[in-house]
Amino acid sequence: MYKLCFFVPVADAEQVKQAVFAAGAGRIGDYDCCSWQVLGQGQFRPLSGSNPHIGEHGKLEQVAELRVEMVCADECILEAVAALRAAHPYEEPAFDFFRTNTL
Template identity: 60%
Template sequence: MYKLAFFVPPSHVEEVKRAVFAAGGGRIGAYDHCAWQVLGQGQFRPNDGSQPFLGQTGVVEQVVEWKVELVVADELIQAVVMALKESHPYETPAYEVWPLSDF
């Protein structure tokens, strides 16, 4: 299994979660749509050539974002990450993938 964590603005958190759940993320045993999320503050600066969803080129932007974490089966991780990228409003979504051990 893998753990997937991603950061998304409040306006799109439910849409992105629906997409990753539809692709098979967030399944634990006999449960689905399993996730944990927390509200926080993100920061970035769009550079020349970027097309930011939020902010202006050359200006540091601080935004409210949700961090969402969920598990994904090995055979579904590529499809789930693709669903995340396709549904996310950011030009380059921030996400993390970690392999998990099953002891």
């Protein structure tokens, strides 16, 4: 089992979550579409060569983003990450995943 965590602009969160759920993440026992999220503020500065969804080259941008966490079974983590990358509006989405300890 893995824990998948990603950051996404509030306006795009539902479409990204639905794509990741469709890939098999967010299932706990007899429940699906399980996640936890919290609102925060992300920041970045698009550099030369980037193709920013939000912001302008060389200018610091601050965006209301959700930190979304969900579990993912071993057999679908690669599909979930691929779905996250495909659905996310940023060309370089911030995410991580790690193996969890389960009893």
